[in-house]
Amino acid sequence: MNLSLLLILLLSLNVAKPGKERKLYASTNIAKPPIKKNSSTIAQIDPVGIWVGTYDCEQYPEQGKIFYNLILKPDHTILTEGGASDHNTYYATGTWEINGNTVYWQVKAMHSGVCQSGQITISDCNTMTNGIWRDTYNPWHPNNGAFYDMHRTPSIPCTQNCSVTP
Numbered sequence: 419m420n421l422s423l424l425l426i427l428l429l430s431l432n433v434a435k436p437g438k439e440r441k442l443y444a445s446t447n448i449a450k451p452p453i454k455k456n457s458s459t460i461a462q463i464d465p466v467g468i469w470v471g472t473y474d475c476e477q478y479p480e481q482g483k484i485f486y487n488l489i490l491k492p493d494h495t496i497l498t499e500g501g502a503s504d505h506n507t508y509y510a511t512g513t514w515e516i517n518g519n520t521v522y523w524q525v526k527a528m529h530s531g532v533c534q535s536g537q538i539t540i541s542d543c544n545t546m547t548n549g550i551w552r553d554t555y556n557p558w559h560p561n562n563g564a565f566y567d568m569h570r571t572p573s574i575p576c577t578q579n580c581s582v583t584p
Contacts, residue, residue, distance in 0.1 A: 463540050465514075465521050466492050471568035473551065477561050478503060486565065488523075488538075490514055496523050510534065521546070524554070532556045538565055543576040545569055 467490060472483035481503040489497040496514045501507055510532075512525030519540045526533050533556075538549030549565030 462516065462518060463543055465490050465516055465540055465546075467570050467574070469546055469568045470571050471546070472566045473500060473549075473563055474566070475561050475563040477559065477563075483566055486568075488568070490521070496525060498523075498525055536565070538568060543570070544573045 469488040469490070471486055473486040474483050475481060484501040484503070486501070487499040489499070491497075494513050494515060496512050498510045498512075499507060500510075508527055508529055510525035510527040512523055514521055514523035516522070520537055521540065522535070522537045524533070524535045533554045534551055535554050536549065536551035538546045541547045546565070546568035549568060550562070551565065552562035553560040
């Protein structure tokens, strides 16, 4: 996919209306810890940007790792782009939030209406690790899996203490 098409897709995301509450975790089993205000033990890194890596699906181990992108926007909307074993690319939109060094999101696929939730840990300014995802609604067969090798692109200079250790 060329960069200009990706930018057009990014600009076409629906922005949440001010004052409208997002119900991000209503139907997911992914644990969302309580938000710790003024916590001095967890550094928070701004996750806004394009993150590129791979994912797998536990139900289809034979497909191996397939490309996956997370595009986190400042207004807390997200666009995901992922390959599949059928050699197509699929897109989903939704919302994200951060708690400490963990990013949580809920998306709905543009092509099928499948809903997914996910979470991933920011380990430094340009790397995410320990990511998992699962279908929260899939009329055919629920799936789940993990993310690997997620890196911010382009990398940003680490002008803050990028070490994120509780």
